[in-house]
Amino acid sequence: MGDNQKIHPAVDVEAPAPTASLVSCGLATSEKGGSSLSQRRPPQPLRTVPAVMQSSKPSQTTRSCCCKCICWTVGLLVLLLVVVGATAGILYLVFKPKIPNYSVDSLTISDLRLNFDMSLYAKFDVKITANNPNKKIGIYYEKDGLLSVWYTNTKLCQGSIPKFYQGHQNITKLDVSLTGQTQDGNTLMRALQEQQQTGRIPLDLKIDAPVAIKLGRLKLRKVMILGNCLLVVDSLSTNNRISIKASNCKFRLKL
Structure with a gap:
């Protein structure tokens, strides 16, 4: 029986107490050295540049x-x-360009009568003088130039200005035949007869002349000469030379 007894290790009363566990030691050590792993600050996110700022450079270049x-x-x-x-x-x-000027030399009425349809037929013959005062500029009068006679905003007759070339400082006399037919001639004829009794009949002579200017050997594009002559005549008797009591003409260029 003495051989079968189990021998237990003796406990040393004077031995030092066991140290804290490994985990406790680690925590204690971390507390002494600074903040723990669980108390570290999370990493700050990366700053991103806004899309507007990113595209500002190409926009500035454009x-x-x-x-x-x-x-x-x-x-x-x-x-x-x-x-x-x-x-x-x-x-x-x-x-040194100058605008050409024109003057009305004479006015003759060949025909002025009422038709059966009460329209007024008129035929005038006008003599005008065209003066080109330029020393170095020639004038080409092109086709479709018109000369017309009006009474109180009513056109009595019109005619074509002939096509010709006018040289430097040249004076050209033109004979233009004008014809026309106006509706409501009875009223117009009555007004003309009443005006004739006063001995002063106002007429408006208009010039629309397309011309081309020649500078030396260079021919420029066409422009329009627009003229307006306010006339006062003493009579509208046919086949008689009419006396022009007053004449006031103005001209301008239309490009």
Whole structure:
């Protein structure tokens, strides 16, 4: 029996107490060294550049290109205006252009009567003088030029201005035959007869002449000479030369 007894290890009373567990030691060590792993700050997110800021550079480049194009265009237009103005100024100083003038020499009424349909038929013969005062400019009178006679905004008759060339400082006399037919002639004839009794009948002679200007050997494009002559005649008797008591003519160019 003495051999079968189990021997248990003796407990040393004077041995030191067991140390804290490994986990406790780790926690204690972390507390002494600083903040624990669980108390560390989370990593800050990366800052992203807004889309507007990202695309600002290409937008500025496009805007700069547009500004350059606008500046170049404006500069070219200004340069073109300066060149045109300088050219026009030089041409004006060299050629010194003047508007041609016209005068009415005589007016003859060949026919003025009422038709059966009560329309008024008129036939006038007008002699006019065209004066080109320019020393270095010739004038080509093109086709479709018209000369017309009006009374109180009613056209009595009209005729064609002949096609011809007028040289430098040239005076040309023209004979133009005018014919026309106006409706409501009875009222118009009565008004003309009443006006004739006063001895002063106002008539308006209008000139519409397409012309081409010749500068030296250069023929420019066509322009219009518009003229307006306010006449006062003493009578409208047929087959008699009418006396022109007053005449006031104005002319201008229409480009």
